[in-house]
Amino acid sequence: MTFLPSGVYHENYRQDHAWWQTRFILYKMILLAFVLFYALPAWGGLYLIGVAILVIYTAMGALGVQLLIGFCGQVTLGHAAFLAVGAYTSTLLILQLQVPYLLSILIAGITAGLWSVLFGLPSAKVKGFYLIMTSLAAQFVTVDFILTQYVSQIGGRGQAFSLPPGSITIGPLAIDSDIKAYYLGVILTIILTAAVANLLRSRVGRAWIAIRDNDIAAETMGINIVKYKLLAFFVAGFIGGITGAYWVSTLAALSPEHFVWFWSLWLVGVILIGGVGSLYGVFFGSLFMVLILEALKFAIMPLLPYYPELSMKFLFLKEAAFGLAICLFLIFEPNGLAYRWWQIKNYFNLWPFSY
Amino acid sequence: MELFLQVLITGIMVGGIYALVALGWTLIYKCSGVLNLAMGELVLIGAYTCLSFYLWGFPFWLAILITMTIGFVLGLLTERLFLDRLIGEPILTVIMVTVGLSFFFRGIVMFIWGTDTVVFSPPIFPAEPVNVGGIIIGQVYIWSFIAALVLLIVFVSFFQLTRWGLAMQATADQEKAALSLGISARFVYATAWGIAFIAAGVGGTLLGNINGLNISVGYLGLLVLPAVVLGGLNSIPGAIVGGIIIGVLQNLSGAYLDRFTPGGVKEIAPFIFMVIILLYKPYGLWGWERIERV
Numbered sequence: 001m002t003f004l005p006s007g008v009y010h011e012n013y014r015q016d017h018a019w020w021q022t023r024f025i026l027y028k029m030i031l032l033a034f035v036l037f038y039a040l041p042a043w044g045g046l047y048l049i050g051v052a053i054l055v056i057y058t059a060m061g062a063l064g065v066q067l068l069i070g071f072c073g074q075v076t077l078g079h080a081a082f083l084a085v086g087a088y089t090s091t092l093l094i095l096q097l098q099v100p101y102l103l104s105i106l107i108a109g110i111t112a113g114l115w116s117v118l119f120g121l122p123s124a125k126v127k128g129f130y131l132i133m134t135s136l137a138a139q140f141v142t143v144d145f146i147l148t149q150y151v152s153q154i155g156g157r158g159q160a161f162s163l164p165p166g167s168i169t170i171g172p173l174a175i176d177s178d179i180k181a182y183y184l185g186v187i188l189t190i191i192l193t194a195a196v197a198n199l200l201r202s203r204v205g206r207a208w209i210a211i212r213d214n215d216i217a218a219e220t221m222g223i224n225i226v227k228y229k230l231l232a233f234f235v236a237g238f239i240g241g242i243t244g245a246y247w248v249s250t251l252a253a254l255s256p257e258h259f260v261w262f263w264s265l266w267l268v269g270v271i272l273i274g275g276v277g278s279l280y281g282v283f284f285g286s287l288f289m290v291l292i293l294e295a296l297k298f299a300i301m302p303l304l305p306y307y308p309e310l311s312m313k314f315l316f317l318k319e320a321a322f323g324l325a326i327c328l329f330l331i332f333e334p335n336g337l338a339y340r341w342w343q344i345k346n347y348f349n350l351w352p353f354s355y
Numbered sequence: 356m357e358l359f360l361q362v363l364i365t366g367i368m369v370g371g372i373y374a375l376v377a378l379g380w381t382l383i384y385k386c387s388g389v390l391n392l393a394m395g396e397l398v399l400i401g402a403y404t405c406l407s408f409y410l411w412g413f414p415f416w417l418a419i420l421i422t423m424t425i426g427f428v429l430g431l432l433t434e435r436l437f438l439d440r441l442i443g444e445p446i447l448t449v450i451m452v453t454v455g456l457s458f459f460f461r462g463i464v465m466f467i468w469g470t471d472t473v474v475f476s477p478p479i480f481p482a483e484p485v486n487v488g489g490i491i492i493g494q495v496y497i498w499s500f501i502a503a504l505v506l507l508i509v510f511v512s513f514f515q516l517t518r519w520g521l522a523m524q525a526t527a528d529q530e531k532a533a534l535s536l537g538i539s540a541r542f543v544y545a546t547a548w549g550i551a552f553i554a555a556g557v558g559g560t561l562l563g564n565i566n567g568l569n570i571s572v573g574y575l576g577l578l579v580l581p582a583v584v585l586g587g588l589n590s591i592p593g594a595i596v597g598g599i600i601i602g603v604l605q606n607l608s609g610a611y612l613d614r615f616t617p618g619g620v621k622e623i624a625p626f627i628f629m630v631i632i633l634l635y636k637p638y639g640l641w642g643w644e645r646i647e648r649v
Contacts, residue, residue: 075447077392077454122630126637128446129390133584134633136577137626145623149616265454272451313466320462326455330448331440 017201036186041179049178051294056185057247058286061263062270063192063279064239069268070277071200072232073212074123075132078139079240079267081119084259085142086112086241087248088151091161094168094248096154101168101175101249105188108245109238115142116237117230124226127215139261148256160255168249175249188246192239197279199235208232212277262319269326275336284337289322296321361490362610363603368496369565370602371503372558376575377582377594378510379554385527385589386547389438390446393453394555395576396460401426401556402563402572403468406475415479419560426556430549438548439541457576465570472569479564499561506557507595510550514591523547527589574622578605581629587642596640601625 010016020026040052061083068074086108093099093107119138123131152161165176175181199205207228210218219225248254266289274285300314333340376398383391401422408418437456441449480495514520525533526543534540555576562572582601586593609621638644 069447075450122633126633129450129588130584130633130637132390132450133580134630136580137630140577140623140626145619149619262458265458268451269455272448276447316462316465318462319458320460320466323455323458323460323462327437327452327459330444330452330455331437334444334448 041182046178049182051290053178053182053185053250055286055290056189057243058270058290059282060189060192060243060246061240061267062282062286063196064236065267066271066282067196068232068236070271071205071212072208072229074229074232076135077132077268078135078264080259080261080263081139081142082112082116082237082240083244084147084256085115086244087254088147089241090245090248091163091254092154095161101170105242105245109241112241112244113234113238116233116240120230120233123229139264143256143259152256160253162253163248163251181250184249185246188242192242193279204231269322272326273329273336275338278338280341281336281338284341288337292325293318357489358610362606364490364492365496366603366606367599368500369606370599371500372561373578373582373602374595374598375503375506375554376558377579377598378507378591379551380579380583381589381591381594382547383551386523387544389453390450391453392450393457393460394579395573396457396464397552397555398559398575399464399570399573400429400460401552402559402568403464405556405560406473406563406568409475419557422556422560423553426552427549430552431545434545434548438544461573470570472567474567475564495565499564502561519546578625581625584629585632585639587639589643590641593639593641604628
């Protein structure tokens with residue numbers, strides 16, 4: 001219910017592209033802010049906060065993937081590599097050089113962005129499946145080779161970098177509890193989402209969308225496609241790096257196992273289920289995926305007394321369920337949850353008439 | 356020199372197995388245009404099925420025949436249940452469905468068989484190595500290579516000589532013309548998946564004989580990708596040559612570059628080669644170049 005299809009008219013371009021086109025939408029946003037900043041942390045309890053952090057982390061990671069796949073059409077199956085670069089940059093800066101956390105987040109974003117551009121370079125020449133192969137190489141070269149074999153040796157800390165509580169601080173405030181990490185995550189997500197949404201309504205965003213729809217046609221229109229593709233890789237990597245650096249604040253120890261290939265695929269799965277080419281899709285997808293897994297956990301719990309080996313095998317079931325969910329979604333709901341949401345909204349907008 | 360020859364021969368032997376799996380991959384792509392990222396799980400399913408039958412006391416040849424039959428049926432089922440509904444969908448959708456399938460299969464494989472390494476016991480191939488002119492090769496490698504070679508010949512003659520094989524070639528070449536000649540494209544797609552399951556299953560069984568079988572054998576499914584990229588995605592000879600070359604390159608880099616790094620070169624090298632190939636020769640050795648028009 002947005003009160004838009006009739007009754008509200010846009011009189012100029014600025015109104016048409018305004019963030020909050022009616023009062024009602026503004027109130028909804030205030031309600032959302034109330035829920036995110038007060039209701040959930042105050043009434044939700046620790047378990048819900050934990051789940052919310054996972055949702056935030058997934059959504060932030062998926063935002064970068066959405067930018068690349070959904071808006072620029074550059075399919076990537078190795079985004080976890082850039083999360084990993086961000087996380088490791090931030091951790092090393094904090095542990096080795098005592099850089100303030102916020103600054104390290106920024107540097108992590110830039111490093112991951114440049115790393116992403118490096119693996120985006122082949123996109124100047126190849127696309128489609130070949131680009132997927134390059135991103136696959138990015139994943140294995142970065143995480144399984146460079147990070148595991150070289151970066152983990154820095155400082156002689158062993159395979160995992162331990163982050164004792166209190167090592168991550170913003171000014172005098174130590175990020176040592178889930179609540180604080182949650183607030184940090186919410187703020188970062190809002191900033192990143194607003195930045196991406198703004199980029200998408202600018203010249204850059206329109207160029208990306210043109211490249212996604214048809215890159216050759218975009219080139220004939222005078223868009224420098226190599227530049228914009230690499231820019232998309234940089235921004236996606238930047239977001240990935242910030243996501244990784246954020247994830248550090250919720251961890252007790254950082255190791256390459258946090259960024260396995262599964263996580264890259266998970267992020268792509270999130271946007272496919274949420275809806276490719278929609279910012280809502282990022283959040284719908286992350287909510288859906290994380291909540292389904294939590295629900296699966298609860299569904300298995302009553303069976304545990306009878307089949308104790310199930311807790312061991314839950315991980316495998318989780319993987320199988322994730323795979324099946326992706327398959328079924330793509331077959332039966334190829335436009336994702338965002339499209340369904342749009343349909344529902346439309347239905348109520350016109351209610352009780354069908355046209 | 357001795358080391359070089361040793362590594363070269365091992366690489367060719369292992370490459371034969373890669374070639375077999377790569378052939379299955381290429382077949383699916385050539386016939387139905389599906390870029391399959393679930394190849395590793397096809398390998399796992401085949402290998403574990405064969406192992407189970409072998410451990411239940413079936414002779415090896417019977418176990419592998421049963422595996423091939425089950426694989427073929429599973430391939431037909433997979434195509435019918437999942438891929439058949441996606442004909443005409445965008446490429447990303449199809450790729451992600453195969454990714455979803457790979458998680459589904461992998462979860463089920465781990466659920467049924469667990470994650471511990473299991474071996475074929477008693478070993479199928481004799482353990483003592485053969486000495487060929489100073490180069491020592493395990494018999495497992497030789498027999499695996501021969502088995503892979505035999506199967507490759509069987510497949511290639513199937514495509515060249517039988518009616519079904521020709522129908523598959525025709526569909527891959529020009530689908531509409533094939534349809535108008537009365538070839539059922541859906542049948543061809545399903546057969547391609549069936550054959551890919553067979554090839555992957557046998558490849559997995561052979562690899563499982565060499566190093567023991569655990570979930571990391573599924574890594575073979577990713578190794579196939581550099582091989583097919585090198586050979587050109589839709590070329591069957593390309594897949595075979597690519598598989599062998601990748602096997603050789605992998606073993607060579609493992610032998611010569613490992614001392615300069617803390618380790619792990621062997622797993623990564625194929626992917627680095629793949630990026631280099633993509634940069635300089637994106638259509639591989641014998642792939643079709645596509646000229647795109649708006």
